[in-house]
Amino acid sequence: MAINLRRPIHKQKLKKLVAERMAAHCSFFPLPSSSSLSPSQITTPIIPSITTTLNSKAKRPFSVKCFRPPESDPPPAVQTFWKWLSDERVVSAKSPAKPGVVPEGLGLIAQRDIAKNEVVLEVPKREKLRDDSPWKSYIDLLPECTHSTIFWSEQELSELQGSQLLRTTLGVKELVKSEFQKAKEEVLIPHWQLFPSPVTLDDFFWAFGMLRSRAFTRLSGQSLVLIPLADLVNHSPSITTENYAWEIKGAGLFSRDLLFSLRSPVPVKAGDQVLMQYDLHKSNAELALDYGFIESQNERNTYTLTLEIPESDPFFSDKLDIAESNGMGETAYFDITSGQPLPPALLPYLRLVALGGTDAFLLESLFRNSIWGHLELPVSHSNEEHICQAVRNACRSTLSGYHTTTEEDEKLKEKGNLDPRLEIAVGIRLGEKKVLQEIDEIFRGRELELDGFEYYQERRLRQLGLVGEEGEIIFWESKRD
Numbered sequence: 001m002a003i004n005l006r007r008p009i010h011k012q013k014l015k016k017l018v019a020e021r022m023a024a025h026c027s028f029f030p031l032p033s034s035s036s037l038s039p040s041q042i043t044t045p046i047i048p049s050i051t052t053t054l055n056s057k058a059k060r061p062f063s064v065k066c067f068r069p070p071e072s073d074p075p076p077a078v079q080t081f082w083k084w085l086s087d088e089r090v091v092s093a094k095s096p097a098k099p100g101v102v103p104e105g106l107g108l109i110a111q112r113d114i115a116k117n118e119v120v121l122e123v124p125k126r127e128k129l130r131d132d133s134p135w136k137s138y139i140d141l142l143p144e145c146t147h148s149t150i151f152w153s154e155q156e157l158s159e160l161q162g163s164q165l166l167r168t169t170l171g172v173k174e175l176v177k178s179e180f181q182k183a184k185e186e187v188l189i190p191h192w193q194l195f196p197s198p199v200t201l202d203d204f205f206w207a208f209g210m211l212r213s214r215a216f217t218r219l220s221g222q223s224l225v226l227i228p229l230a231d232l233v234n235h236s237p238s239i240t241t242e243n244y245a246w247e248i249k250g251a252g253l254f255s256r257d258l259l260f261s262l263r264s265p266v267p268v269k270a271g272d273q274v275l276m277q278y279d280l281h282k283s284n285a286e287l288a289l290d291y292g293f294i295e296s297q298n299e300r301n302t303y304t305l306t307l308e309i310p311e312s313d314p315f316f317s318d319k320l321d322i323a324e325s326n327g328m329g330e331t332a333y334f335d336i337t338s339g340q341p342l343p344p345a346l347l348p349y350l351r352l353v354a355l356g357g358t359d360a361f362l363l364e365s366l367f368r369n370s371i372w373g374h375l376e377l378p379v380s381h382s383n384e385e386h387i388c389q390a391v392r393n394a395c396r397s398t399l400s401g402y403h404t405t406t407e408e409d410e411k412l413k414e415k416g417n418l419d420p421r422l423e424i425a426v427g428i429r430l431g432e433k434k435v436l437q438e439i440d441e442i443f444r445g446r447e448l449e450l451d452g453f454e455y456y457q458e459r460r461l462r463q464l465g466l467v468g469e470e471g472e473i474i475f476w477e478s479k480r481d
């Protein structure tokens with residue numbers, strides 16, 4: 001059995017990942033895992049609206065780069081945006097929070113003390129962009145990029161050499177490129193008169209990056225919505241409440257209008273920033289890809305093991321049938337998190353993939369209803385040894401693909417003062433290597449226990465009462481006098 005942890009992520013998985021990323025902003029409304037929106041389904045209503053204004057990007061009066069330097073007065077673009085929000089009656093002078101420059105770029109600053117659960121802002125919900133609507137003030141305020149790995153240069157990406165995040169990033173970039181090609185053929189070229197100046201691949205990447213880092217999803221029937229002002233709220237690792245702090249609600253008893261309402265999950269002092277938890281369940285790789293930052297918490301470090309039943313396996317169709325009857329398929333993905341137990345289906349799936357030789361009788365249809373139960377426990381010494389070796393070889397070979405050692409990364413981290421993207425790369429490298437070392441350690445432990453496990457044959461004999469106290473096989477009952 002060969003496990004190749006470095007192979008590119010499966011296209012279907014990648015498509016799903018991109019769709020989910022596109023739809024799963026700050027995961028304020030995370031999609032159910034069964035959701036399978038395709039990127040084109042999601043982008044269609046949004047991209048054309050944005051691309052019409054994209055062309056003004058080059059002329060942004062307030063050149064924001066990725067992060068704005070702190071300034072005492074809000075920059076003119078922020079003031080224009082605030083005035084626009086007031087003119088549009090989105091906010092009033094009494095609004096408890098106002099946009100301002102913060103270390104994360106722009107953020108929401110409390111104008112007075114805010115109590116826990118107090119509404120911070122309410123934005124009228126707009127069904128569609130009005131043609132005459134001055135959205136330019138909003139577009140002007142958006143950063144030119146984030147530190148998401150999709151915006152990294154080749155040199156910056158080389159710091160991720162050997163990592164799973166590098167492969168995912170390259171896969172996502174390929175998919176965005178092909179979506180752009182489709183948008184060009186199906187929208188941009190046939191409707192060229194709607195686009196006063198050319199929309200480039202860079203513009204498309206920018207729009208993709210903005211959506212994935214700031215669009216809200218699953219707002220009463222809408223798949224993806226950008227909500228100006230609300231999308232200025234930054235993430236805090238120390239807020240760990242899982243309660244959603246936002247909702248769509250009616251504007252009042254006698255009003256048919258809807259409001260997007262954001263509550264502060266914690267009390268905030270006047271002058272401090274209003275922050276929230278984007279998603280407790282995202283891994284560091286997902287945070288880096290979606291938003292361009294990572295956290296130091298160990299639980300954010302994950303590695304996805306991809307296992308596959310090879311088509312060349314002589315028992316391919318039986319194994320596939322068994323996998324499918326248990327909710328899995330030819331390929332299975334297991335997210336392994338640092339410090340957490342292995343996902344429960346990992347060992348049975350590994351044993352299934354490795355099943356062969358004298359254990360192959362378990363694949364017979366007679367066992368079809370009970371096979372998964374058998375796979376949840378060690379099947380045979382050789383099967384268990386095989387999976388331990390395969391996983392350990394895969395871990396070791398993957399670990400050798402990084403261009404730095406754990407010690408070198410630790411040193412860099414300790415030294416501090418790193419460029420933000422290098423800091424992300426070092427954190428990701430370290431996190432992935434840590435998980436791989438932990439997986440290797442778990443299977444090393446299992447290898448040492450191989451002689452102590454009870455395997456299928458012994459279990460069966462025991463269940464049939466054919467094993468004595470000392471573990472000896474009883475061939476016949478001794479005659480009692």
Ligand SMILES: C[S@@+](CC[C@H](N)C(=O)[O-])C[C@H]1O[C@@H](n2cnc3c(N)ncnc32)[C@H](O)[C@@H]1O
Nearest residue numbers: 104105106146213214231232233234235291293
């Ligand atoms: C929803 S927007 C928040 C507003 C954003 N700061 C701005 O200037 O427009 C999400 C983006 O803010 C930045 N951000 C939010 N929380 C952050 C944090 N804790 N650390 C670093 N960057 C953060 C990231 O660039 C992220 O992609």
